[in-house]
Amino acid sequence: MPTISSTELFKRSQELNTLLSPCELCPRRCLAHRREGQSGYCQLGDTVLLSSVLPHHGEEPPISGIHGSGTVFLSGCNAGCIFCQNYQISHLKMGQIISIEELSQQYLHLQKTGCHNINWVTPTPHLPFLVEALADAVSKGLTIPLVYNTNGYDRHEILQLLDGIVDIYLPDMKYGSDHWAEQFSKLPDYTAISVAAIREMYRQVGTLQLDKNHIAQRGLLIRHLVLPEGTAGSSKVFQSIAAIDPQIPVSIMAQYHPCYQAISHPILGKRITLKEYQQVLEVFEESGLGNAYLQDITDLEQQDTFFPDFEKPADRIFKK
């Protein structure tokens, strides 16, 4: 749970609010006047657009635990990944507008359901609203840890405003090459920006800490999705993480599956092979990193684990 009071949380939400219009919340700094009816690159205006809220059992074991991670899937995104598995909500913007009060109730309901944490998925463009709802929920008894589940394209200055708020950072480190970051995700300067962001996350929370039941309580866990033909630049990614702290755990994901605009792509239009995944594991060992969460590549046929369907978002938001 946040180490700062609900009053201080509210102040932080107001501070974040000043960066909304013109918007500078993420590294794009596209300066959209979101409060005056404009939408930014992320397609978002001045309301929370929520896709679904549910206990999620498909995250890494210390995040999902036994009772699930209290996942808050937010619509819109500041990245433009042509292979996004959540494209229905990130690019097609499926979701519904929800008030701050309703969002606070959703957090509290997830806690009541037994979830181990509140897990904000793609939170950055929604930050002022998410934190304001958090202030309300904390004043009403929310105590479980907060997970910041992000694509890693975050301004470290904005992350500094989350010091004392976020317990567990769960960022992607998608690319070791700006070329492929731009080609596949339209993320300029991704490598330098993501490293600076991860350094700030690590400064705040350190490496991952588990309780006696192996449930994450605090710290940093980095995700890396292996892409076909080595385009994720796994070696560079692992070296960058090892330079911060070799104890940082990395979730090395094998679940890549072509979808959305990647289906007929010459590189991304296929899954990774077992050999490619094994080569990435070898590179991981050579990097000096020692803690990894791995996916069993033989399980890849079980697509439901990895590919949520957002077609009926309204059915996946708790009603009072």
Ligand code: SF4
């Ligand atoms: S959060 Fe959205 S509106 Fe704000 S700078 Fe980033 S892309 Fe632009």
